[in-house]
Amino acid sequence: MSAEARVFEEFARAALPSYGIDPGAVVTLLNVSENGTFRIDDPVQGRSVIRVHRTNYHSRQAVRGELDWISALRADDVVKTPAYLPDLTGESVVISRNDAGDERFVVRFDWVEGSEPTEDRLQQDFIQLGAITARLHGHAKRWQRPPEFSRFIWDYDTSIGEHGHWGPWQDGLAVDAEALDVLTRCSDRVKQRLDRYGKDPDRFGLVHADMRLANLLVNGDDVTVIDFDDCGLSWFMYDLGSSLSFIEHEPYVPELVESWVTGYRSVTDLSAQDEAELPTFIMLRRLLLVAWIGSHIETETAQSMGAEYTSTSCRLAEEYLSRKF
Structure with a gap:
C-alpha cells in the first residue's frame, strides 16, 4: 500500500x-x-x-x-x-x-454487488451507457436544485484554461516544446468550437462528468452507476468524452461513439449539431486528463499512463486539428 x-x-x-x-x-x-x-x-x-x-x-x-x-x-x-x-x-x-x-x-x-463491464462487450455496454446518460441528463434538466446547491463548473476555463481544477495541462508528463505546440493549437481550437457551441440550458447543465465504464457495476441485468464525485455543471455531451477516458486513442472508439449515440437516442433526441461536436468533447477530456496525470502522478493510474499518454495525445490533437467540421 x-x-x-x-x-x-x-x-x-x-x-x-x-x-x-x-x-x-x-x-x-x-x-x-x-x-x-x-x-x-x-x-x-x-x-x-x-x-x-x-x-x-x-x-x-x-x-x-x-x-x-x-x-x-x-x-x-x-x-x-x-x-x-x-x-x-x-x-x-x-x-x-x-x-x-x-x-x-x-x-x-x-454496498452494491457487481463488477466493471468487461472489454469483450464494449459496444453493447456503450449502448446501455448512452441510454443511462440520456436519463441522467433528462433528470438534470427537470430537477429543481436546492438553493444551497454547489458543485464545480467544468467549462473550458476550469477544465483546461487558466483556472483548471486539475492544474495546467502544460504541466503534464513529457510536455516538451513539440508537444506544447500541437496541444496549444488543439486547445485553442477546442475553445473556438466550444464558444461557438454555446452554453444554452439544453446543452449545458448538471452532468456526472466521469461516466467511464469503471463507474458502472454490472450484476446480471442490473447496472448501477457509482462515483458522482466529479458531478458538476458542464456541457451534456462532455459525458461522452468522460466515458472514453484513457481509451480515446483506441481504434474501436468510433464504434463506441456510434453505440453511445444509439443508446442516447433510444431515450431522447440528440441533434445533429450535438453529435457533430462530440470530437471536441473527447479532446477536451483528453487534455484535461493530461493535466490530471501531471497533478496526480502519485496514483497508480497516472503512473500506468506515463509519458506515452501525452505523446498519443499529440497524435490525437493533430487528427482533431485536421478534421473538417
Whole structure:
C-alpha cells in the first residue's frame, strides 16, 4: 500500500465510530484516485463503502450537493445508484480527524454487488451507457436544485484554461516544446468550437462528468452507476468524452461513439449539431486528463499512463486539428 493510501486509510478508520461501526471492522482499500475508497466489513452492520476526500478540493457543501442529486435520482427511480448512509447524528458528510488533528471529509455508501463491464462487450455496454446518460441528463434538466446547491463548473476555463481544477495541462508528463505546440493549437481550437457551441440550458447543465465504464457495476441485468464525485455543471455531451477516458486513442472508439449515440437516442433526441461536436468533447477530456496525470502522478493510474499518454495525445490533437467540421 502506498503512503498516500495509508493516509486515506487512517482517516477511514478514524471515521468508523461516527457510524457506530466496530473499530475492529475489516477495512480494505478499493481505489485511490481523486479520493481514497474502502470496503468496510462490519460483523454487525455488514458491508459498506467509505470514501475519504482529498483536502482542498470539494467543500463540505459541494459534497452535500452531490448527495442531494444522488438522493433525487434514487427517489425518482432514474438510475440505480448506491444510497449514502448518514452517521449516528444524521450527518451526511462526516469530518474525520487523525491523531495529528488533520481533517478530511468522509462519506459512507451502501454496498452494491457487481463488477466493471468487461472489454469483450464494449459496444453493447456503450449502448446501455448512452441510454443511462440520456436519463441522467433528462433528470438534470427537470430537477429543481436546492438553493444551497454547489458543485464545480467544468467549462473550458476550469477544465483546461487558466483556472483548471486539475492544474495546467502544460504541466503534464513529457510536455516538451513539440508537444506544447500541437496541444496549444488543439486547445485553442477546442475553445473556438466550444464558444461557438454555446452554453444554452439544453446543452449545458448538471452532468456526472466521469461516466467511464469503471463507474458502472454490472450484476446480471442490473447496472448501477457509482462515483458522482466529479458531478458538476458542464456541457451534456462532455459525458461522452468522460466515458472514453484513457481509451480515446483506441481504434474501436468510433464504434463506441456510434453505440453511445444509439443508446442516447433510444431515450431522447440528440441533434445533429450535438453529435457533430462530440470530437471536441473527447479532446477536451483528453487534455484535461493530461493535466490530471501531471497533478496526480502519485496514483497508480497516472503512473500506468506515463509519458506515452501525452505523446498519443499529440497524435490525437493533430487528427482533431485536421478534421473538417
